[in-house]
Amino acid sequence: MPPVTLDIALLVLGVLLLATVFAGSLSSRFGLPALIGFLGLGMLVGVDGPGGIGFDDYALTQGIGVACLIFILFSGGLDTDGRDARRVAAPALVLATFGVMLSAGMMGVASHLIIxxxxxxxFLLGAVVASTDAAAVFAILRSSGLDLHGEVPALIEVESGSNDPMAIFLVGAALLFIATPSSSPLALVPDFAVQMTMGLLVGAAAGYSLPEVLKRSSFRHGGLAFVISIAGALIAYGLAELFGGNGFLAVYIAGLVAGNRAYSAKKIVSTFQDGMAWLAQVAMFLTLGLLVAPSNLVDVIGPGLAIAFVLIFIARPLSVFICLAPFRRFNWRAKLFVSWAGLRGAVPIVLATFPMVAGVPGAFTIFNIVFFVVLISSTIQGPSINWVAGRLKMASLEECPSGIDAPDRKEWS
Structure with missing residues (x-):
């Protein structure tokens, strides 16, 4: 086979990106989340598909996933109304921390008994699938045409944007215990406190500084405002990690703070970052699809279905009902909907690359089960979210265009 030249490689990349968008749009027309189309195309051009591209670099995939999640979370923060976030801060924080811990614990027990x-x-498998996925949740809620009642949409969005740090911490803890079984769980408490505190502080500082830089410079009306917004997201993540904080929490908080301050370039920056988030989703899911060989999923269909069933119908609802019990303003209908809207997406798959890179025994099986669980969650929960909202009397469905380029949910409320 002749070597692939740079121009051919760039052409193929452009065609793949365009085809991925069309695949996502096509999946949306059938009521499936766009990520199914993205993943599907990746698998088609992968080693088991007609494309025949062999790709098994888990470390590179992990790096691509982290970079993409930075912009997905930053855009999600920019588009979150600060007033809504403040109203649901307490229940969202409980769900994003204790809810993830409860889900991870229950899924760990289920994984031990079933597999x-x-x-x-x-416990590592439970931690990987414990958090909801911001990209999947943002995409579904903002393209479904749902006019959700009350504080439920804000709760779902803030939870999904802020629960990744806990999942990442638990995955790191599980990897530590596997490598050093004698480690004490109490030794992790100070590390967790530092991660969350520094993530919050760095994120708030970065989010406050971004509008100030744009207001005090001559770049606020030009294309360089886009460059500055990219730099702000990357700096928030990098600084937080440098000081021992959680970079993903810092990025989301930076977007949340910046998105709720007034500056002249706010609209164009928000629009640009929305485009960056979509590009990140396309690149991330395409890469993840390339990484997975469908033939490897055959052996995990049975355990994958069992794990997905426990996650969707037992662990997630129990976690939500327990965590929201003190908040009486959320009735049982709201709790059920929040449970059902806890989609899994790219984050669990990206987290499943961590044990692969670390060389954990059984990591390959864990990765394939996680991928299968994400497929089940996306194909069951995503298409049915409108129906569930209607049955629970949680929303009024407006006439909203389908497809991955549907307008922001707020414009249809």
């Missing part, structure tokens, strides 16, 4: 994984490996 027979060792306790630490089982």
């Amino acid at each position: 027979g994984l060792e306790p630490f490996q089982a």
Whole structure:
């Protein structure tokens, strides 16, 4: 086979990106989340598909996933109304921390009993699938045409944007226990406090500084405002990690703070970052689709279905009902809808690359099960979210165009 030249490689990349968008749009027309189309195209051009592209670099995939999540979370923060976020801050924080811990614990027990994984490996699998996915949740809520009642949409969005740090912390803890079984869980408490505190502080500082830079410079009306917004997201993540904080929390908080301050370039920056978030989703899901060989999923269909069932119908609802019990303003209908809207997406798959890179025993099986669970969650919960909202009397469905380029939910409320 002749070597691939740069111009051919760039052409193929452009065609793949365009085809991925069309695949996402096509999946949306059938009521499926766009990520299914993105993943599907990646698998089609992968080693088991007609494309025949062999790709098995988990470390590179992890790096691409982290970079893409930065812009997805930053855009999600920019588009979150600060007033809504403040109203649901307490319940969202409980769900994003204790809810993730409860889900991880229950899924760890289920993984041990169903699959027979060792306790630490089982907890690792539980931690990987414990958090909801910001990209999937933002995309579904903002393209479904749902006019959701009350504080539910804000709760779902803030939770999905802020629960990744806990999942990442739990995955890191599980990897530590696997590598050093004698480690004490109490030793992780100070590390967790530092991660969350520094993530919040760095994120707030970055989010406050971004509008100030744009207001005090001559770049606020030009294309360089876009460059500055990209730099702000990257700096928020990098600084937080440098000081021992959680970079993903910092990025979301930076977007939330910046998005709720007034500056002249706010509209164009928000629009640009929305485009960056979509590009990040396309690139991330395409890469993840390339990484997975469908033939490897055959062996995990049984355990994957069992794990997905426990996650969707037992662990997630129990976690939501327990965590929201003190907040009486959310009735049982709201809790059920919040449970059902907890979609899994790219984040669990990206987290599943961590044990692969670390060389954890059974990591390949864990990765394939996680991928299968994400497919099940997307194909069951995503298309049915409108129906569930209607049955629970949680929303009025407006006439909203389908497809991945549907307008922001707020414009249809």
